[in-house]
Amino acid sequence: MNAGRGSRSGSLTRHDLAERDRTDPLAPFRARFRLPEGLIYLDGNSLGPPSRRMRARMDAVVAEEWGRDLIGSWNRHGWFRLPERVGARIAPLLGVDADEVIAADSVSLNLFKLLGALLRVTGERRVVLADEGNFPTDLHVAAGLTRLLADTGASLRLVPPEEFEAALAADVAVATLTQVDFRTGRKRDLQRVTEAARRSGVPVVWDLSHSAGALSLDLHRDGVQYAVGCGYKYLNGGPGAPGFLYVARELQETLDSPLAGWMGHAHPFDCGLEHDPAPGMRRFLVGTPPILSMMALEEGLRAFEDVAMDEVRRKGRALGDLFLELAEERLDAFGVVPGSPRDSAARGSQVSLRHAEAYPVMQALIARGVVGDFREPDYLRFGLAPLFVRYVDIWDAVAALGEVLAREEYRKPRFRRRREVT
Amino acid sequence: MNAGRGSRSGSLTRHDLAERDRTDPLAPFRARFRLPEGLIYLDGNSLGPPSRRMRARMDAVVAEEWGRDLIGSWNRHGWFRLPERVGARIAPLLGVDADEVIAADSVSLNLFKLLGALLRVTGERRVVLADEGNFPTDLHVAAGLTRLLADTGASLRLVPPEEFEAALAADVAVATLTQVDFRTGRKRDLQRVTEAARRSGVPVVWDLSHSAGALSLDLHRDGVQYAVGCGYKYLNGGPGAPGFLYVARELQETLDSPLAGWMGHAHPFDCGLEHDPAPGMRRFLVGTPPILSMMALEEGLRAFEDVAMDEVRRKGRALGDLFLELAEERLDAFGVVPGSPRDSAARGSQVSLRHAEAYPVMQALIARGVVGDFREPDYLRFGLAPLFVRYVDIWDAVAALGEVLAREEYRKPRFRRRREVT
Numbered sequence: 092m093n094a095g096r097g098s099r100s101g102s103l104t105r106h107d108l109a110e111r112d113r114t115d116p117l118a119p120f121r122a123r124f125r126l127p128e129g130l131i132y133l134d135g136n137s138l139g140p141p142s143r144r145m146r147a148r149m150d151a152v153v154a155e156e157w158g159r160d161l162i163g164s165w166n167r168h169g170w171f172r173l174p175e176r177v178g179a180r181i182a183p184l185l186g187v188d189a190d191e192v193i194a195a196d197s198v199s200l201n202l203f204k205l206l207g208a209l210l211r212v213t214g215e216r217r218v219v220l221a222d223e224g225n226f227p228t229d230l231h232v233a234a235g236l237t238r239l240l241a242d243t244g245a246s247l248r249l250v251p252p253e254e255f256e257a258a259l260a261a262d263v264a265v266a267t268l269t270q271v272d273f274r275t276g277r278k279r280d281l282q283r284v285t286e287a288a289r290r291s292g293v294p295v296v297w298d299l300s301h302s303a304g305a306l307s308l309d310l311h312r313d314g315v316q317y318a319v320g321c322g323y324k325y326l327n328g329g330p331g332a333p334g335f336l337y338v339a340r341e342l343q344e345t346l347d348s349p350l351a352g353w354m355g356h357a358h359p360f361d362c363g364l365e366h367d368p369a370p371g372m373r374r375f376l377v378g379t380p381p382i383l384s385m386m387a388l389e390e391g392l393r394a395f396e397d398v399a400m401d402e403v404r405r406k407g408r409a410l411g412d413l414f415l416e417l418a419e420e421r422l423d424a425f426g427v428v429p430g431s432p433r434d435s436a437a438r439g440s441q442v443s444l445r446h447a448e449a450y451p452v453m454q455a456l457i458a459r460g461v462v463g464d465f466r467e468p469d470y471l472r473f474g475l476a477p478l479f480v481r482y483v484d485i486w487d488a489v490a491a492l493g494e495v496l497a498r499e500e501y502r503k504p505r506f507r508r509r510r511e512v513t
Numbered sequence: 514m515n516a517g518r519g520s521r522s523g524s525l526t527r528h529d530l531a532e533r534d535r536t537d538p539l540a541p542f543r544a545r546f547r548l549p550e551g552l553i554y555l556d557g558n559s560l561g562p563p564s565r566r567m568r569a570r571m572d573a574v575v576a577e578e579w580g581r582d583l584i585g586s587w588n589r590h591g592w593f594r595l596p597e598r599v600g601a602r603i604a605p606l607l608g609v610d611a612d613e614v615i616a617a618d619s620v621s622l623n624l625f626k627l628l629g630a631l632l633r634v635t636g637e638r639r640v641v642l643a644d645e646g647n648f649p650t651d652l653h654v655a656a657g658l659t660r661l662l663a664d665t666g667a668s669l670r671l672v673p674p675e676e677f678e679a680a681l682a683a684d685v686a687v688a689t690l691t692q693v694d695f696r697t698g699r700k701r702d703l704q705r706v707t708e709a710a711r712r713s714g715v716p717v718v719w720d721l722s723h724s725a726g727a728l729s730l731d732l733h734r735d736g737v738q739y740a741v742g743c744g745y746k747y748l749n750g751g752p753g754a755p756g757f758l759y760v761a762r763e764l765q766e767t768l769d770s771p772l773a774g775w776m777g778h779a780h781p782f783d784c785g786l787e788h789d790p791a792p793g794m795r796r797f798l799v800g801t802p803p804i805l806s807m808m809a810l811e812e813g814l815r816a817f818e819d820v821a822m823d824e825v826r827r828k829g830r831a832l833g834d835l836f837l838e839l840a841e842e843r844l845d846a847f848g849v850v851p852g853s854p855r856d857s858a859a860r861g862s863q864v865s866l867r868h869a870e871a872y873p874v875m876q877a878l879i880a881r882g883v884v885g886d887f888r889e890p891d892y893l894r895f896g897l898a899p900l901f902v903r904y905v906d907i908w909d910a911v912a913a914l915g916e917v918l919a920r921e922e923y924r925k926p927r928f929r930r931r932r933e934v935t
Contacts, residue, residue, distance in 0.1 A: 125580050138584045146575050149805070153563060153571050157752055158547050162560045162884060170752060197800025199774035200622065207661060223786075228775035228800060230786050235773030238788070239629060243664045249786060323801065330579055330592060330804035351657030352621035353650035360889055364645075364652050364671060366660070378619025378650060379745065382752035383571070384803035462584060467782055 101420050108413075108482035116399075117406050121479045123394045124327075131461045131484045131491075136301060136441050136474030139327030139391060148390040152383060173385050174333075174354075174376055180392040181326070181335050184400060185299070185318070186309035191340055193372035194322065194385060198300055198334040199228045200350065201319040204375050205296045205336065206236055206265055207349035209317070210245060213264035213294075217244040220259070220266040220293070224252040226273045229298055233267060252277070256284065259291035266293050271301035271439030274466045276411070276431040278306075278439045282313035289314065300324060303335075304395065305440035305476065307404040316342055325440070325476055328388030336375050343371050352377035394478060406477035407440035410485055414442045414473060417489040425496035430470050440477065443470045446496075454506035455495040461488045523842050530835075530904035538821075539828055542900045545816045546749075553883045553906045553913075558723060558863050558896030561749030561813060570812040574805060595807050596755075596776075596798055602814040603748070603757050606822060607721070607740070608731035613762055615794035616744065616807060620722055620756040621650045622772065623741040626797050627718045627758065628658055628687055629771035631739070632667060635686035635716075639666040642681070642688040642715070646674040648695045651720055655689060674699070678706065681713035688715050693723035693861030696888045698833075698853040700728075700861045704735035711736065722746060725757075726817065727862035727898065729826040738764055747862070747898055750810030758797050765793055774799035816900060828899035829862035832907055836864045836895060839911040847918035852892050866893045868918075876928035877917045883910045 112118055125143045126132055132140060156164045165171050179189035195201060206219060219233045230249065237247040250258045255268065266288055271278050281297065288295045297318040302308060304325030310318065316339045322332030338346065347368065353359045354376035357367040368374035412435050418427060422444070430443030446452055446469060453465040463473040473488065495501055534540055547565045548554055554562060578586045587593050601611035617623060628641060641655045652671065659667040672680045677690065688710055693700050703719065710717045719740040724730060726747030732740065738761045744754030760768065769790065775781045776798035779789040790796035834857050840849060844866070852865030868874050868891060875887040885895040895910065917923055 127581050127583075130583075132583060134584045138579075140583060141575060141580045145580070146572060149575050150568060150572055153568050153751075153809075157560075158563045158567070159549050161549075161552075161554060161562060162556045162886065163879075164752070196618065196622070197774070199800035200618070200772065203772060211661065226775075227778070227781070227783060231773040231775055231778055232799075234786055234788065235771050238769065238773075239633065239771040240662070240665075243662075247786075329575075330586070331801040331807070333803065334800070347660065349657050349661040350622065350625060351653040351660075352619070353648075353653055356649070356653055359649070361649060364656055364669075366656060377654075378621035378756070379753040380619075381755065381803040381806035383809055384806040385753070387575075387805055457585075464584065 105483060105486045108486050111482045115406065115482070116402055117477055118481070120394065120398060121481070124479045126479060129460055131488050133461065133463045133473040133475065133480065133484070133488060135327070135476030135479070136305070136324045137464055138323055138330055139325060139476065140479070141329065142327060142391055142394045144393070145387065145390050149383070149387060152386045170382050173382065173389070174380055175373065177333070177385055177389045177392065178335060178372065180389065180395070181303065184303050184308065184395060185337055186311055187337055188340065190371055192335055192337045193375055194333045194335050194388060195376050195380065196333060198298065198319050198321050199232050200377075201334050201336045201375070202229055202232045202267065202296060202298065203236055204348040204350050205317050205319065205338070205346070206233060206267060208346040209265040209294050209296070210236070210240065211347065211349070212345065216262055216264035217246060218260075218263045219245065219247050220263045221247065221249055222252050222255050222268050223249045224272050225267065225269045225298065226300065229267055229269065256287050259288055259293050261291070263291065263293045265296065267296045267298065269298040269300065271441070273301055274430070274470050274472065275443055276439045276441040278437055281310070281315055285314045285316075301439050301441065305403065305407055307400040310337065322388045326388065327391035327394055329384060329391065331384060332388040332391070333380065333385050336372065338372065343374070346374070348375050350377045354379060398478065403477045407475055408435035408438070410475040410477065410480060410482065411435055411438055411440065411442045413482060413485045414475070414489065417485065418444055421489055421493050422496060427496070441472060441474045443472045445469045446471060448501055450508050451501035451506035452492070452495055455501040455503070456492055458506070459491045459495065461491045523838070525839075527905060527908045530908050533904045537828065537904070538824055539899055540903070542816065542820060543903070546901045548901060551882055553910050555883065555885045555895040555897065555902065555906070555910060557749070557898030557901070558727070558746045559886055560745055560752055561747060561898065562901070563751065564749060564813055564816045566815070567809065567812050571805070571809060574808045592804050595804065595811070596802055597795065599755070599807055599811050599814065600757060600794065602811065602817070603725065606725050606730065606817060607759055608733055609759055610762065612793055614757055614759045615797055616755045616757050616810060617798050617802065618755060620720065620741050620743050621654050622799075623756050623758045623797070624651055624654045624689065624718060624720065625658055626770040626772050627739050627741065627760070627768070628655060628689060630768040631687040631716050631718070632658070632662065633769065633771070634767065638684055638686035640668055640670050640682075640685045642670050642672065642685045644674050644677050644690050645671045646694050647689065647691045647720065648722065651689055651691065678709050681710055681715050683713070685713065685715045687718065689718045689720065691720040691722065693863070695723055696852070696892050696894065697865055698861045698863040700859055703732070703737055707736045723861050723863065727825065727829055729822040732759065744810045748810065749813035749816055751806060751813065753806060754810040754813070755802065755807050758794065760794065765796070768796070770797050772799045776801060820900065825899045829897055830857035830860070832897040832899065832902060832904065833857055833860055833862065833864045835904060835907045836897070836911065839907065840866055843911055843915050844918065849918070862899065863894060863896045865895070867891045868893060870923055872930050873923035873928035874914070874917055877923040877925065878914055880928070881913045881917065883913045
């Protein structure tokens with residue numbers, strides 16, 4: 092065909108990769124998803140695709156649970172316990188117990204609950220410490236909380252990622268950190284950072300939005316006590332799926348969530364005002380959960396049944412290594428430089444490349460049927476969801492990117508920047 | 514047949530009511546809903562039923578928007594603007610403008626946003642005043658907020674419904690009230706109470722959960738400045754549908770929501786930490802909204818297209834009057850007493866009856882295919898959603914209740930109390 096679509100790069104051929112797919116122990120799981128024909132979807136870290144059974148499941152929820160059994164479904168179909176049921180499916184992906192995770196609200200709101208509760212129990216310490224590399228919403232949440240509590244001396248301290256550990260001072264009440272950087276894919280060492288913070292008396296709330304479902308996590312081993320994460324990325328729960336919270340069992344009942352609502356109360360219909368949070372993780376519920384969205388999350392999580400998370404992690408690293416290797420060999424000449432760590436142990440399940448025209452380049456690539464996303468200021472980001480991304484997809488994606496660059500397709504006016512929201 | 518199923522009561526016959534249904538201007542709208550054959554559903558104020566088009570719409574959202582267009586749907590299918598789009602459909606039901614309402618999170622969380630923002634701007638006044646007749650979650654929210662802000666002198670003051678106006682003291686920062694009492698259906702006068710509070714310098718956040726979609730509201734006329742409400746009751750948005758917020762236009766940008774997240778930020782992807790809330794109502798968004806649940810709410814709201822809300826209100830009053838009249842004539846002998854105001858002008862679109870054995874009575878009634886709900890301590894509650902409830906349904910419901918009582922069906926062991934959650 093042409094240089095970009097060549098079948099050999101360095102010592103590798105596309106055929107080699109097809110062979111790798113053939114022997115990939117995760118290959119059978121791709122059939123669990125419904126992916127548009129011909130599309131290479133490297134954006135499962137923004138919005139995971141629906142599972143193959145999603146349509147049927149959601150139709151049953153609408154027609155039979157909501158439509159036929161109506162209000163009775165709260166008991167008959169277990170809607171009342173759905174947040175715990177979904178949490179129990181997330182727990183093994185985190186390496187924790189079923190009763191330590193609950194699905195609720197959004198990542199942002201869940202972070203507010205934990206930061207607010209921890210700021211209250213830490214007494215004289217009034218600083219919320221955050222890595223400025225966090226996804227913006229985490230910083231907005233922390234800023235909103237500390238503004239609300241400004242009269243109590245609360246404040247937010249932001250530091251660059253590399254200065255985080257040095258900033259664990261004696262006035263820090265609680266810290267929040269993202270394990271995998273949403274732009275670069277840089278991965279933090281959960282165990283080391285948690286331990287360093289603990290030595291300084293600082294509880295850490297980890298944001299695992301770009302970790303859960305893509306890494307092989309063992310929060311118990313790593314001493315992680317608090318975490319939040321996202322349901323619509325690698326967990327495939329659908330657009331705006333509820334997020335989750337994890338709190339180590341022995342700490343759950345030490346926390347008083349500032350967002351108190353009936354679903355988190357020990358007696359939801361009691362009209363007394365006594366402060367009586369529900370036992371365990373349920374205290375972190377607030378209002379009535381969005382059942383349809385939460386059912387989709389439950390269905391999305393079924394794609395992880397019988398999946399070995401160490402295989403997922405192994406393949407995620409291999410896909411990323413392959414992507415960076417091919418990019419180096421074939422895209423170097425076009426001003427593309429790596430935007431992610433080369434060492435896969437220091438990287439989540441995503442890779443970024445940097446290019447001065449990253450925005451229109453990504454639009455042109457999407458027009459060719461390879462979906463990644465642009466991130467400020469100049470990142471081309473590619474999510475590598477090991478359950479459905481194939482090795483040949485990486486080959487084809489890099490080839491398509493090579494063509495976009497070689498032919499300068501990104502200079503077409505239709506790829507110019509407009510407002511972009513995701 | 515028997516006394517309970519008789520076709521005449523006082524001066525009325527079932528035939529008269531069938532005739533009333535025949536000439537009811539709202540009768541054609543019943544066909545917009547999907548209701549199980551033979552069921553009399555008087556619980557649309559707990560969970561509205563799906564519209565007839567709901568299955569097809571949700572399937573299209575899952576298959577075409579999420580499944581086919583994936584991440585591109587945020588722009589292509591307007592997901593990013595969905596909270597405003599849904600808000601614009603709620604606005605006419607409240608008598609306000611499209612840009613004064615937004616759909617978001619839950620009633621509880623929306624109340625927290627407004628109480629938190631108002632508590633901050635009211636300076637030295639530190640009391641949140643609440644009617645103890647509010648639905649419990651509203652009280653839990655207010656209590657959670659004031660506990661969080663206890664060090665700033667914030668506190669919660671609870672008063673019985675009838676003492677509310679007298680409690681509008683000079684230390685009150687903000688008050689929260691429900692227009693229609695969830696148990697009794699007692700309806701407050703929005704205009705009079707709002708005006709009384711305004712004279713005391715107290716902003717009121719109204720909870721319109723049991724009003725929106727059932728009453729003919731005109732918040733502008735009534736001087737209401739702040740409100741929240743529920744999407745899954747009379748708005749038929751599906752289980753746990755997002756709630757809504759209303760803020761009068763000129764006040765929107767005076768408020769700084771304590772729950773700040775990326776979706777409410779002027780520049781969602783900006784990584785600076787400058788406090789820059791989005792213009793207008795969007796500032797009250799926090800994390801990514803649950804798109805599937807919000808799409809269902811949008812579809813549910815389409816049932817209100819071309820519906821005259823004054824007709825809805827008129828029929829709601831008539832249904833309630835009929836219910837109480839029939840109950841008095843036919844159920845008096847069984848120890849049933851009215852639990853709602855007899856004057857329909859002082860009542861929302863629901864009626865309650867009281868009975869010492871209300872819990873098992875309601876279970877036995879549900880077993881007969883008439884669905885209402887039990888509320889503590891002894892209420893049999895019936896929601897009268899005028900778009901799908903018929904006059905003959907009221908006749909049949911009272912007749913069935915008469916049989917449950919006359920035959921003492923409620924004494925069967927299977928109707929005994931277990932934990933009940935909705």
